[in-house]
Amino acid sequence: MTGTTGWHLDPEAIRRYAQGAAPPDLAASAEAHLMKCAACRGAIASHVDARRVESIWQEVADRVDAPRRRGPERLLARLGVGEATARLVAATPTLRVPWLLAVAGVLVLAALAAQVDERFLRMFLVVAPLGPLAGVAVAFAGGVDPTREIGLAAPYSGLRLLLIRTAAVLAVTVPIVAAAGLALPGSSRLAAAWLLPTAGLTCAALALTARTTPVVAVGAVASAWVLLTAPATLAGHLDLAFGAVAQAVWLAVAVAGGTWLAVTRDTVTLNLGRSA
Amino acid sequence: MTAVRVQGVTKSFGRTTALDGVDLDAGPGVTGLLGPNGAGKTTLLRMIATVLAPDQGTVTLLGRDPSRSEDRTRIREHLGYLPQDAGFHRGFTVFEFVDYVAILKELTDRRARHDEVRRVITLAGLESVSAKRIRALSGGMRRRVGLAQALLGDPDLLVLDEPTVGLDPEQRLRFREMISQAGEGRTVVLSSHQTEDITALCTRIAVIHQGRARFTGTPAELTARAEGRVWTDARRSPAALAAWRTGEGSYRNVGDPPPGAELIPPTLEDAYLLLMGGSELEVTPS
Numbered sequence: 001m002t003g004t005t006g007w008h009l010d011p012e013a014i015r016r017y018a019q020g021a022a023p024p025d026l027a028a029s030a031e032a033h034l035m036k037c038a039a040c041r042g043a044i045a046s047h048v049d050a051r052r053v054e055s056i057w058q059e060v061a062d063r064v065d066a067p068r069r070r071g072p073e074r075l076l077a078r079l080g081v082g083e084a085t086a087r088l089v090a091a092t093p094t095l096r097v098p099w100l101l102a103v104a105g106v107l108v109l110a111a112l113a114a115q116v117d118e119r120f121l122r123m124f125l126v127v128a129p130l131g132p133l134a135g136v137a138v139a140f141a142g143g144v145d146p147t148r149e150i151g152l153a154a155p156y157s158g159l160r161l162l163l164i165r166t167a168a169v170l171a172v173t174v175p176i177v178a179a180a181g182l183a184l185p186g187s188s189r190l191a192a193a194w195l196l197p198t199a200g201l202t203c204a205a206l207a208l209t210a211r212t213t214p215v216v217a218v219g220a221v222a223s224a225w226v227l228l229t230a231p232a233t234l235a236g237h238l239d240l241a242f243g244a245v246a247q248a249v250w251l252a253v254a255v256a257g258g259t260w261l262a263v264t265r266d267t268v269t270l271n272l273g274r275s276a
Numbered sequence: 277m278t279a280v281r282v283q284g285v286t287k288s289f290g291r292t293t294a295l296d297g298v299d300l301d302a303g304p305g306v307t308g309l310l311g312p313n314g315a316g317k318t319t320l321l322r323m324i325a326t327v328l329a330p331d332q333g334t335v336t337l338l339g340r341d342p343s344r345s346e347d348r349t350r351i352r353e354h355l356g357y358l359p360q361d362a363g364f365h366r367g368f369t370v371f372e373f374v375d376y377v378a379i380l381k382e383l384t385d386r387r388a389r390h391d392e393v394r395r396v397i398t399l400a401g402l403e404s405v406s407a408k409r410i411r412a413l414s415g416g417m418r419r420r421v422g423l424a425q426a427l428l429g430d431p432d433l434l435v436l437d438e439p440t441v442g443l444d445p446e447q448r449l450r451f452r453e454m455i456s457q458a459g460e461g462r463t464v465v466l467s468s469h470q471t472e473d474i475t476a477l478c479t480r481i482a483v484i485h486q487g488r489a490r491f492t493g494t495p496a497e498l499t500a501r502a503e504g505r506v507w508t509d510a511r512r513s514p515a516a517l518a519a520w521r522t523g524e525g526s527y528r529n530v531g532d533p534p535p536g537a538e539l540i541p542p543t544l545e546d547a548y549l550l551l552m553g554g555s556e557l558e559v560t561p562s
Contacts, residue, residue: 058387058391059387084386087376088376146363146364146365147363147364147365147377149327149357149359149361150362150380150425151380152326153325153357153435154377154380155350155382156379161380
């Protein structure tokens with residue numbers, strides 16, 4: 001840029017340009033001139049709102065410096081999820097590809113085995129809720145979440161983080177289990193019979209996190225589920241855990257657990273790890 | 277103001293007693309916890325970082341009680357913490373990772389948060405690698421990323437667990453510089469088993485050994501305890517608790533000197549050796 005030119009913008013043109021009221025042709029001409037003329041740049045400075053310029057500059061710097069959102073975060077943004085929440089979801093350990101492949105692999109194998117022997121079908125129904133449940137537990141396991149220690153010392157609400165991660169895990173793992181269920185022989189009702197038990201068990205585990213860590217809570221709930229349902233289910237008495245009455249009970253458990261969490265959200269400190 | 281007050285704290289894991297009645301006060305400046313591996317330093321720092329609760333005793337941080345939920349949240353808003361084995365989401369870039377921690381620190385406004393992320397990245401000297409994935413960084417650079425996230429929000433209390441471990445000499449010097457700057461106007465509590473780091477950085481130290489505070493005071497006070505107990509000789513002295521050949525060819529002996537020994541000024545390392553050397557050399561906490 002040079003310091004001066006032979007002519008200068010008149011005060012009215014400067015005022016209109018500074019206020020953003022100049023027509024496009026005048027604005028383009030003024031802009032080209034200002035790049036070359038120090039005197040006009042000096043004259044326009046008094047007409048410009050410094051805070052507005054600072055704000056625009058900050059916006060430019062932010063757009064240039066801020067990281068580009070990657071696939072999952074972009075997808076979540078399109079679904080209306082805030083960018084901060086999307087970043088927290090992207091950091092959920094159980095949404096890593098190897099974990100999801102492992103869950104999918106186990107369930108696909110179980111579904112294929114069920115084609116051969118009906119006992120495997122029953123076993124699938126017992127195992128199916130454990131995939132999403134394990135995902136919730138692993139999302140908070142110390143050995144899997146590399147930033148767990150830093151997160152424990154941060155002021156972010158434990159309940160909010162728990163719900164965000166649980167929702168993310170369920171949103172990804174439930175479709176995987178459902179897809180594996182489609183490979184099951186027999187009625188489609190059976191293929192979906194694990195859904196409400198999964199919801200009930202997850203809500204029960206979340207409610208228990210007021211007393212213990214997610215890993216222990218999920219472990220307790222999953223153990224109880226297997227101990228109570230496996231013997232009857234494997235013996236062929238599917239109605240006990242998956243019949244209409246049982247489904248109503250699971251729905252009630254899910255609603256009760258969710259309601260309890262909602263009601264106590266401001267008073268209960270969730271135990272996401274060893275805490276002070 | 278005393279930002280950290282630890283009184284009579286004990287903590288056990290199963291049958292192992294990690295801390296056994298420890299007292300510690302820390303105010304503005306850098307306070308160092310010195311001790312061998314397994315001494316209990318990390319357990320104490322995790323308590324100061326509100327991550328772990330004591331079995332007995334009291335901890336007061338920034339004038340608040342971390343055992344109370346409301347106080348704990350307020351403390352965490354003014355706390356920066358670099359754990360010993362700080363993990364990273366290695367697929368994240370430096371900016372993304374620090375931004376992720378900033379979200380956990382409740383910096384909700386996106387633009388203000390990004391400004392703060394840029395500020396701490398600059399403070400840690402990471403501008404040139406801001407867009408690089410963490411898995412592509414060296415160990416020293418990752419440690420800087422750890423420090424950057426701890427500095428988010430300009431915390432009043434900074435807890436750094438072995439911040440210089442695994443760094444080469446040049447990186448350690450740069451890290452010391454950063455920690456020293458961080459200690460201006462705020463309380464920094466760090467742990468190390470490197471006496472050089474403690475000497476270079478700390479205004480106060482606590483020597484932790486087997487879960488107890490063997491000494492609390494200034495580095496000069498600890499060094500003074502070795503006065504008259506370090507000497508040089510042409511050979512290793514049998515009276516020495518420890519002795520090693522120096523670059524000049526003579527032996528530096530630490531222990532109870534024989535009559536007529538050529539005494540030399542002690543260092544903090546000499547005093548630390550004497551403190552750790554045996555029960556007969558133990559010094560009661562001041």
